[in-house]
Amino acid sequence: MTVPAIKGVGTSLFGKQPDLHPSELVWRAVDEAMTRAGVTAGELDAVYVGTVFGAPGVAQRALHAMGIVGVPVITVENACASGTTALHEASEAVRLDRWACVLAVGIEKMTDQFAGAIHPESTDIEGRSGLALPSLYAMAATRYQHAFGVTDAELAMVAEKNHGHARHNDRAQHRTPHTVEEILASRMIADPLTLLQCCPIADGAAAAIVGPHEPGAREVVIRSSVLRSGQLWDHRSEHVWGFELIRDTARRAFEAAGIGPADLDVVECHDAFTIGEIVTTEALGLAPEGEGVGLLRDRHTHLGGPQPVNPSGGLLSRGHPLGATGLAQVAEVVWQLLGEAGGRQHPGATLGLVETMGGGVAGVDGNACAIAVLERLG
Amino acid sequence: MTVPAIKGVGTSLFGKQPDLHPSELVWRAVDEAMTRAGVTAGELDAVYVGTVFGAPGVAQRALHAMGIVGVPVITVENACASGTTALHEASEAVRLDRWACVLAVGIEKMTDQFAGAIHPESTDIEGRSGLALPSLYAMAATRYQHAFGVTDAELAMVAEKNHGHARHNDRAQHRTPHTVEEILASRMIADPLTLLQCCPIADGAAAAIVGPHEPGAREVVIRSSVLRSGQLWDHRSEHVWGFELIRDTARRAFEAAGIGPADLDVVECHDAFTIGEIVTTEALGLAPEGEGVGLLRDRHTHLGGPQPVNPSGGLLSRGHPLGATGLAQVAEVVWQLLGEAGGRQHPGATLGLVETMGGGVAGVDGNACAIAVLERLG
Numbered sequence: 006m007t008v009p010a011i012k013g014v015g016t017s018l019f020g021k022q023p024d025l026h027p028s029e030l031v032w033r034a035v036d037e038a039m040t041r042a043g044v045t046a047g048e049l050d051a052v053y054v055g056t057v058f059g060a061p062g063v064a065q066r067a068l069h070a071m072g073i074v075g076v077p078v079i080t081v082e083n084a085c086a087s088g089t090t091a092l093h094e095a096s097e098a099v100r101l102d103r104w105a106c107v108l109a110v111g112i113e114k115m116t117d118q119f120a121g122a123i124h125p126e127s128t129d130i131e132g133r134s135g136l137a138l139p140s141l142y143a144m145a146a147t148r149y150q151h152a153f154g155v156t157d158a159e160l161a162m163v164a165e166k167n168h169g170h171a172r173h174n175d176r177a178q179h180r181t182p183h184t185v186e187e188i189l190a191s192r193m194i195a196d197p198l199t200l201l202q203c204c205p206i207a208d209g210a211a212a213a214i215v216g217p218h219e220p221g222a223r224e225v226v227i228r229s230s231v232l233r234s235g236q237l238w239d240h241r242s243e244h245v246w247g248f249e250l251i252r253d254t255a256r257r258a259f260e261a262a263g264i265g266p267a268d269l270d271v272v273e274c275h276d277a278f279t280i281g282e283i284v285t286t287e288a289l290g291l292a293p294e295g296e297g298v299g300l301l302r303d304r305h306t307h308l309g310g311p312q313p314v315n316p317s318g319g320l321l322s323r324g325h326p327l328g329a330t331g332l333a334q335v336a337e338v339v340w341q342l343l344g345e346a347g348g349r350q351h352p353g354a355t356l357g358l359v360e361t362m363g364g365g366v367a368g369v370d371g372n373a374c375a376i377a378v379l380e381r382l383g
Numbered sequence: 384m385t386v387p388a389i390k391g392v393g394t395s396l397f398g399k400q401p402d403l404h405p406s407e408l409v410w411r412a413v414d415e416a417m418t419r420a421g422v423t424a425g426e427l428d429a430v431y432v433g434t435v436f437g438a439p440g441v442a443q444r445a446l447h448a449m450g451i452v453g454v455p456v457i458t459v460e461n462a463c464a465s466g467t468t469a470l471h472e473a474s475e476a477v478r479l480d481r482w483a484c485v486l487a488v489g490i491e492k493m494t495d496q497f498a499g500a501i502h503p504e505s506t507d508i509e510g511r512s513g514l515a516l517p518s519l520y521a522m523a524a525t526r527y528q529h530a531f532g533v534t535d536a537e538l539a540m541v542a543e544k545n546h547g548h549a550r551h552n553d554r555a556q557h558r559t560p561h562t563v564e565e566i567l568a569s570r571m572i573a574d575p576l577t578l579l580q581c582c583p584i585a586d587g588a589a590a591a592i593v594g595p596h597e598p599g600a601r602e603v604v605i606r607s608s609v610l611r612s613g614q615l616w617d618h619r620s621e622h623v624w625g626f627e628l629i630r631d632t633a634r635r636a637f638e639a640a641g642i643g644p645a646d647l648d649v650v651e652c653h654d655a656f657t658i659g660e661i662v663t664t665e666a667l668g669l670a671p672e673g674e675g676v677g678l679l680r681d682r683h684t685h686l687g688g689p690q691p692v693n694p695s696g697g698l699l700s701r702g703h704p705l706g707a708t709g710l711a712q713v714a715e716v717v718w719q720l721l722g723e724a725g726g727r728q729h730p731g732a733t734l735g736l737v738e739t740m741g742g743g744v745a746g747v748d749g750n751a752c753a754i755a756v757l758e759r760l761g
Binding site for chain 2: 060061077081082083090094102232253
């Protein structure tokens with residue numbers, strides 16, 4: 006078995022970029038990742054592409070123009086976890102000595118397809134009944150508030166933190182900090198989730214080069230990478246949205262890495278809606294169940310605290326171009342671990358975690374969770 | 384390294400089935416494959432899903448209802464080669480001892496989305512100019528006819544053969560044989576390709592269970608599986624559509640399997656349009672370049688001849704539900720090698736090949752070719 010490492014990462018800008026072709030987003034992300042890794046087109050053994058709504062072959066066209074031809078190009082879809090699934094498959098390919106130099110790239114051009122909410126498929130009964138993702142998260146939030154006595158203002162603290170973090174991220178979609186009051190006063194989307202508690206529609210791409218770990222190299226090792234499928238909303242569970250799936254995936258990822266949640270210096274996780282980050286930080290073991298809000302109150306997960314969560318601004322502020330998001334999270338953690346995160350650097354970070362939840366647009370099933378533990382050695 | 388084998392295959396019916404939910408197609412294919420393989424839901428380590436236009440999580444929902452939960456489910460897209468890409472990834476996972484029991488399933492519900500031709504993406508300049516796939520194949524056909532002195536009637540012989548084969552396939556979309564005259568008299572789609580020379584829009588699913596080869600078991604070994612990306616239409620080439628990509632992929636697949644084209648007993652290849660099969664049989668080495676029509680004239684590739692090509696009826700007659708097609712081809716070759724192909728059985732077949740070409744809908748780039756060499760041992 007080979008230890009896989011991330012040799013370089015890159016991203017486009019994030020946000021509504023209707024005038025750019027998907028290829029232009031891919032080029033920016035891939036060029037940065039390859040340059041950073043010191044890898045040329047001819048050295049790549051294979052490519053994994055993460056996208057949800059990208060046209061068939063969306064990345065092949067861009068890669069072709071970069072001279073990346075001949076090698077296998079495999080596009081993967083796992084809803085919002087598509088980018089992390091691409092990383093997972095690249096990581097496994099290196100670990101199993103299938104390939105030695107693999108590009109993982111995520112791309113989503115949402116403004117081509119969605120003016121507002123994503124429409125449910127005609128066969129998606131739940132979606133057509135109104136159970137779109139904002140509604141599902143809103144119901145989860147209400148249930149959570151009921152169970153643990155959490156206020157609307159406490160939910161909004163997630164958005165306050167992440168919008169504050171994004172101020173330092175010049176690739177983020179929204180860089181304006183907002184107070185809890187402003188967040189609560191923004192337009193209601195699905196009670197109790199207001200506009201500033203919902204991730205925006207974005208265009209973007211992100212990429213990573215994965216290869217065998219070389220001791221002494223300026224790179225980040227993939228200590229573990231786990232992908233699981235499961236339910237977005239398990240009617241048999243007392244828990245809110247996705248909790249068991251994230252917890253089970255995290256347990257395996259921690260075991261494989263030989264660490265626990267207290268060892269993490271930095272986390273990027275799936276804050277598609279404010280409630281998502283709270284439930285996720287609990288499922289990851291950063292706080293006991295029902296006490297996730299305490300992490301915010303204590304500024305434990307703020308930049309400047311001991312375990313910053315979503316220093317990039319997260320999906321809420323960096324934006325959420327579905328297939329690109331997982332690799333954008335990976336890029337942020339890699340930058341943090343290499344000390345390249347600029348104004349949002351968590352000092353001395355060596356161990357980080359990326360978690361992405363893939364909630365199917367096609368209703369209440371069809372979910373995935375991908376978690377990777379990343380470390381800078383030496 | 385472990386030798387991967389196909390333990391069981393299954394398919395839905397193929398054709399326009401607007402009243403069926405995608406899950407119903409998946410259930411039929413997966414249930415048949417699992418039953419045939421003697422595998423239960425809890426024994427699966429992972430699932431690869433091939434689809435092109437399926438909604439995010441299209442298969443997770445169906446799998447969930449079958450009790451296939453928790454394990455990684457990775458949806459892959461590679462245009463028309465998506466199903467074969469799913470098989471390739473499953474095969475590699477077994478070969479590299481990543482997993483021991485993997486389901487590959489392809490699903491496409493085209494009648495939900497397309498009434499007629501597939502519309503090009505807004506960013507697809509070639510497609511919007513009229514270079515949709517029928518036009519591209521038609522241009523390739525015309526160029527081929529010019530280069531090698533081939534008549535319209537000779538092109539149509541592919542359709543005559545494959546429509547004739549499908550008569551014996553009770554899961555095929557079109558089971559009516561047609562004469563060359565009828566084929567030429569059908570509605571013109573893109574000169575010289577008439578309606579009966581173009582594959583129809585279809586709904587369908589197909590599945591295969593892949594695991595380590597067990598000597599003595601009633602199964603089919605994957606002797607090699609190769610996936611390459613490349614150009615659908617290479618302006619730098621003197622050759623017609625995809626020839627180099629298929630030839631290069633085939634060369635690698637034959638080398639890895641240690642066989643040559645003359646050793647094959649049966650072939651399923653990508654006859655999306657009649658010209659496609661002619662060019663492909665040449666690129667696979669069944670005939671010298673420019674002499675592919677001879678295979679038809681001599682009935683070499685007809686059922687009853689020494690090397691039947693597309694005994695199932697091919698894409699032209701079985702139908703072409705994009706993501707399902709590759710695994711439907713695999714199912715046909717597995718049935719042939721196990722002597723289970725009924726009225727279309729090629730006697731004594733032990734060595735077969737599956738070839739799928741993935742032409743991006745997004746214009747002239749974005750292509751893939753997947754080839755697998757399959758064998759029944761002992």
